[in-house]
Amino acid sequence: xxxxxxxxxxxxxxxxxxxxxxxxxxxxxxxxxxxxxxxxxxxxxxxxxxxxxxxxxxxxxxxxxxxxxxxxxxxxxxxxxxxxxxxxxxxxxxxxxxxxxxxxxxxxxxxxxxxxxxxxxxxxxxxxxxxxxxxxxxxxxxxxxxxxxxxxxxxxxxxxxxxxxxxxxxxxxxxxxxxxxxxxxxxxxxxxxxxxxxxxxxxxxxxxxxxxxxxxxxxxxxxxxxxxxxxxxxxxxxxxxxxxxxxxxxxxxxxxxxxxxxxxxxxxxxxxxxxxxxxxxxxxxxxxxxxxxxxxxxxxxxxxxxxxxxxxxxxxxxxxxxxxxxxxxxxxxxxxxxxxxxxxxxxxxxxxxxxxxxxxxxxxxxxxxxxxxxxxxxxxxxxxxxxxxxxxxxxxxxxxxxxxxxxxxxxxxxxxxxxxxxxxxxxxxxxxxxxxxxxxxxxxxxxxxxxxxxxxxxxxxxxxxxxxxxxxxxxxxxxxxxxxxxxxxxxxxxxxxxxxxxxxxxxxxxxxxxxxxxx
Numbered sequence: 001x002x003x004x005x006x007x008x009x010x011x012x013x014x015x016x017x018x019x020x021x022x023x024x025x026x027x028x029x030x031x032x033x034x035x036x037x038x039x040x041x042x043x044x045x046x047x048x049x050x051x052x053x054x055x056x057x058x059x060x061x062x063x064x065x066x067x068x069x070x071x072x073x074x075x076x077x078x079x080x081x082x083x084x085x086x087x088x089x090x091x092x093x094x095x096x097x098x099x100x101x102x103x104x105x106x107x108x109x110x111x112x113x114x115x116x117x118x119x120x121x122x123x124x125x126x127x128x129x130x131x132x133x134x135x136x137x138x139x140x141x142x143x144x145x146x147x148x149x150x151x152x153x154x155x156x157x158x159x160x161x162x163x164x165x166x167x168x169x170x171x172x173x174x175x176x177x178x179x180x181x182x183x184x185x186x187x188x189x190x191x192x193x194x195x196x197x198x199x200x201x202x203x204x205x206x207x208x209x210x211x212x213x214x215x216x217x218x219x220x221x222x223x224x225x226x227x228x229x230x231x232x233x234x235x236x237x238x239x240x241x242x243x244x245x246x247x248x249x250x251x252x253x254x255x256x257x258x259x260x261x262x263x264x265x266x267x268x269x270x271x272x273x274x275x276x277x278x279x280x281x282x283x284x285x286x287x288x289x290x291x292x293x294x295x296x297x298x299x300x301x302x303x304x305x306x307x308x309x310x311x312x313x314x315x316x317x318x319x320x321x322x323x324x325x326x327x328x329x330x331x332x333x334x335x336x337x338x339x340x341x342x343x344x345x346x347x348x349x350x351x352x353x354x355x356x357x358x359x360x361x362x363x364x365x366x367x368x369x370x371x372x373x374x375x376x377x378x379x380x381x382x383x384x385x386x387x388x389x390x391x392x393x394x395x396x397x398x399x400x401x402x403x404x405x406x407x408x409x410x411x412x413x414x415x416x417x418x419x420x421x422x423x424x425x426x427x428x429x430x431x432x433x434x435x436x437x438x439x440x441x442x443x444x445x446x447x448x449x450x451x452x453x454x455x456x457x458x459x460x461x462x463x464x465x466x467x468x469x470x471x472x473x474x475x476x477x478x479x480x481x482x483x484x485x486x487x488x489x490x491x492x493x494x495x496x497x498x499x500x501x502x503x504x505x506x507x508x509x510x511x512x513x514x515x516x517x518x519x
Contacts, residue, residue: 038134039122042141046121049145050114050154053375055107060380063157064417065444067109070095071420072439079442085255087248090198091159104421109157116161117154121145123168124337124344130175131301132292132345139356140344144337146363147285148370149277153333155374159199160333166195167203167334171308174210177233178217181225186233193237196334201241201248202326203334205315207234209307216304252324259325262317267327271313274329275336278370281363285339288359291346302342309338383467383511385418391507391514392419392463393427401432401462403497405488406445413445415465432459433493452496462501464515485515 059067069080069092077096081089094112102108124144129137144150153160170192177185193210196203214230217223260266276282289309292302312335320327347359373379392402404415416431423429433455436447449455456462466485485506486494501517508514 038129038138039125039141041138042121042125042145043118045142046145046150046154047114047118049151050117051111052151054110054114054155055105056375056377057155057379058377058381058384058386059106059109059157059414059418059421061414063109063380064385064414064421066092066095066157067104067421068417068438068444070099071104072096076439076442080444082247083442084251084444086244086251087201087255088159089244091162094162095157106157110155113156113158113161114154116165117150120161120165120168120337121150123165123172124340127168127172127175127305127337128341128344130172130179131305131341133348135356136341136345136348138344139348139360140341142360143285143344143347143363144340146360146367147276147278147281147336147340148367148374149275149333149336151371152277152374152379153330156380160330163196163200163203163334164336166192166199167206168337170196170206171210171338174213177229178214178223178226181223181229186229187236190233190236193234194241197237197241198244200331200334201245202316202331204238204241205312205319206308206334207238208315209311212307212311213304216300256324256326259320259328261325262320262327267313267317271329271332275332277374278367280366281370284359284363284366285343288344288346289339289342291349292342295349302345305338305341305345309335309342378510381414384509385414385512386422387509388465388512388514389419389422391509392429392465393424395516396427396429397461398428399460400429401456401459402429403432403462403464403489403493405466406448406490413467415467419465429463430459432456432462448490448493452490452493453499456496456500459500460519462497462517464497464513464517466513466515468511468513485513 065085066088069077069085069088072080074093074096077089077092081092085092095109098112099109102111121141121144125137125141127137128140153164170189173185173189173192177189193204193206196206211230211234214223214226218226272282272286273279276285289306292305293299295302312332316327316332347356350356350359378384392400402416402419404413404419406413406415419429431446433448433452434446435449435455438444438446441447464485466487466489468487484494485504486497489497497517501519503518505516505518506513507516
């Protein structure tokens with residue numbers, strides 16, 4: 001096995017003695033057009049991979065929070081953003097209008113993420129072609145499509161795929177602007193960078209590696225106008241987002257307080273498998289990513305792509321050593337395009353050429369198990385909200401109420417939202433302990449009754465829905481029957497329910513308990 005040069009040997013004059021005829025010119029034109037559409041094949045493959053099985057996994061807490069917010073009117077969404085999730089507001093609004101146009105099914109809600117990942121694959125291909133060779137670009141795009149985390153977050157009702165898209169676009173557009181710096185190209189770069197920050201503010205850490213790439217090009221005389229164009233583009237991207245940053249910083253305690261300060265062992269243990277959703281694929285990608293550094297003509301582009309891939313990790317790690325941690329594997333998904341470019345270039349340079357195909361096949365085979373895992377019904381969540389909703393729908397009577405588990409009022413819980421999403425339209429349940437709705441408050445959770453017993457007046461039947469600990473329905477074990485369905489409930493609420501409804505019917509589903517209580 002050997003590694004070829006990043007850029008093939010310079011081609012000499014055409015030595016074909018045959019005269020150039022119409023057929024040859026037509027063939028060359030076809031090849032030229034095919035080269036321009038090189039990005040299309042990874043794009044189509046990524047979209048197909050992300051769409052395959054997208055409706056299978058149940059929505060988990062964060063996805064349900066998205067639907068909870070996006071299901072409101074624009075005015076109500078802005079009311080929410082004033083109190084919580086301001087930095088996710090752009091995605092909430094996008095899903096709101098998307099759902100109005102295409103419906104609220106799980107597959108419809110997840111389609112925007114699949115489209116965004118497909119767009120990212122196109123920019124991965126274009127970046128690989130620009131930094132290395134057309135073959136490297138194609139291989140990088142195909143490799144990107146096969147990474148299990150691309151499927152995982154291309155099937156997520158959350159904004160991570162859009163961050164990946166805009167980050168990939170920003171890197172490619174920066175390279176274009178450095179090649180031929182015009183006002184239009186710098187504007188496009190600024191828009192892509194702003195898009196990355198709009199969907200996830202942490203992605204703006206890309207400014208640092210991008211600045212180093214621009215400085216390196218300027219220092220070696222490969223770029224003109226960088227000292228003016230790049231700072232202006234960054235200012236144009238960042239300044240409009242400053243109000244969003246300020247509001248997000250005010251809310252950060254409510255959103256990220258659960259994140260622990262990252263240690264070096266934590267990064268080594270969880271970062272790379274988590275980033276790729278596969279330990280084996282992560283190792284293969286990392287191994288291929290170092291190959292371009294061995295090329296005589298490939299070190300400069302490899303270093304540039306490496307800066308974009310590697311530098312955000314220590315930067316966010318260092319920023320997380322203070323009072324607030326920002327470090328989580330999925331928050332660094334925007335580095336995946338650069339990793340795919342590096343690894344794709346490494347695979348494309350292997351000789352003989354068959355090794356490139358073998359490398360892609362290895363990614364496919366090593367990631368096959370993880371690809372299946374991310375498409376399983378319980379891949380995103382351990383409890384079955386859809387099954388709970390079906391139990392309620394089958395036994396529903398008009399006038400029924402519901403008492404979903406909340407663990408008090410300290411955190412958002414997914415149970416009420418899951419029931420809203422999965423219950424059919426004919427089922428109308430009043431949440432018996434809600435005094436003011438979350439929509440009215442501009443929050444993700446409501447204001448609960450001060451006197452739970454009084455709130456039950458006039459209610460004849462209540463469905464109590466309780467999520468069980470994971471160990472209760474571990475694989476190969478039967479569900480453990482709980483005598484008390486009020487685990488996690490406020491004691492006053494549980495006592496009021498016990499006193500008012502002496503009759504109960506208990507149904508177990510996957511990690512969830514549905515109890516019908518009657519007077």
